[in-house]
Amino acid sequence: MSVREGDQVRLLEDLVGIMGHHVPAGTIGTIVDDVNAPAQYAVDVQVNDAYDNVAVSPDQFEALPETP
Numbered sequence: 114m115s116v117r118e119g120d121q122v123r124l125l126e127d128l129v130g131i132m133g134h135h136v137p138a139g140t141i142g143t144i145v146d147d148v149n150a151p152a153q154y155a156v157d158v159q160v161n162d163a164y165d166n167v168a169v170s171p172d173q174f175e176a177l178p179e180t181p
Contacts, residue, residue: 120144122156122174130158130165141177142167 116122121143128136136158145166146155156167156174 116144116147116150116154116176118144118147120179121177122154122169123177124156124158124167124169124174126173128167128169128173130160130167132163132165134160134163134165136160136165136167 121141124136124138124140124142126138130136137160140158140160142156142158144154145157151171153168153170154174156169158165158167
């Protein structure tokens, strides 16, 4: 799987963001840091009215197709 900063992904499992928010599986987010790729990526997500960031490994997300 080849992803890079700016790509959208769907989370495959429930996670806890760095701000403490519960981030449910199925949440769509954007990769904002791939410095530790391919082992780990930082993904920004919106949970209700708040924003958070989760660190994910490749088996915790699926890449979404690019939209034109």
